Amino acid sequence: MTLTSPRPVSAPSGLPQEQLHPGTPLRVGLLGCGVVGSQVARMILSRSDDICARVGRSVELAGIAVAHPDRPRARLPQDLFTADAESLVARDDIDIVVEVIGGIHPAYELIMTAIEHGSSVVTANKALLAAHGHEIYAAADAHGVDVYYEAAVAGAIPIVRPLRESLVGDEIRRVMGIVNGTTNYILDKMTSEGMSFDQALADAQRLGFAESDPTADVEGFDAAAKAAILASLAFHTRIRGSQVYREGITGITPEDITAARGMGCVIKLLAICEMEPEGVSVRVHPALVPEDHPLGGIRGANNAIFVEAREAGHLMFMGPGAGGSPTASAVMGDLVTVARNRMRGVAGQPQAIYGDVPVADIGTVHTRFQLSIQVRDQPGILSQVASIFASHGVSLQTVQQSALEGAGKEDGWSATLRMVVHQTRESDFEACLVELSQSPLVNGEPRFIRVEGM
Known part of the structure; x- marks a missing residue:
């Protein structure tokens, strides 16, 4: 019997073979240094030995793009900061770009530039992916690099990768859950402490769960973007945030809370994705949920997501859905995975998009x-x-x-x-x-x- 050596794995188009040398550090460009970005930077710098052991190669922070680079930031080297994000993502020595600035522009242009220059991307930007995810995935596939985005949906809860990889061979029938911690906190306070909407919102803002402008959360835009990502993954089709039926919680009153309690229910803002005869139904709206239902017991700013699959049955994922540390944890998980792929000279599985399934009208x-x-x-x-x-x-x-x-x-x-x-x-x-x-x-x-x- 003749033994032959394995066929060499060629580098992705954006990854030169000389970058695969075991002694060469993998270099990270970070876009944004707010609540999440500062935590990511801290983890990369303080856990370098641990990350190196998990990746098999050292990972170093090469630059951080922010709007105000001269602003002092505790425990982060000042020489890493730059206001020139365009130059950072176009550098030939950057292997991975981590985007945590949020919004659609200039995040979209920066990520596309990074991909075109051969960098893999880790992002937490649900609004961007809900609007332009499919263009980004196509560009990444064309250039042989990765785009990972576990942190874009439900913070630290691992839901993207199970849908993208673990359950990709199964038939998903329904995804339903609480995907916005701010609204869950507000509704929980209205239920447990009898607060009005305005009182609960002010409390959420005081604790940092809600922004000074809470519109994206309380009107359901944030949850709709996440629902679009979940539906795209679950049903292998292209769903944009603008196609999601959306209602917020600003109209919920204490009287509604009392009426729900009289039925043995609580009110939750739910994201629901399911296959209907007319196509994929994707909707975000308040709903009555029985108190003894698993979703009925989700308190505070936590998130929880149910997945119903033909073979796997009913699965539930729950945990912290927001905050700097939980979201940064998800970003770091993606960063390690992408770094491992870079070290091996491969890209991970492409986005599983098969076609354009119709989006069912809410009336159906x-x-x-x-x-x-x-x-x-x-x-x-x-x-x-x-x-x-x-x-x-x-x-x-x-x-x-x-x-x-x-x-x-x-x-x-x-x-x-x-x-x-x-x-x-x-x-x-x-x-x-x-x-x-x-x-x-x-x-x-x-x-x-x-x-x-x-």
């Missing part, structure tokens, strides 16, 4: 609803309301009637009806809402919230 989605309306307490009112639902093919599961207090009662409206409907198509339920809002039986606009996990 089937779900359950809880509805609250003000009515006059008079004989036959319930049967008249029920007939409106029946005319649109919507079936009532439960109905509760309670006396109305305050201004509504003084105006002659004397009862509140709270109803839960069986699973129905959104467009049929919307038709019921339109007819109810126009009916003389009903005072004002009906209030509703979706129901999941029941």
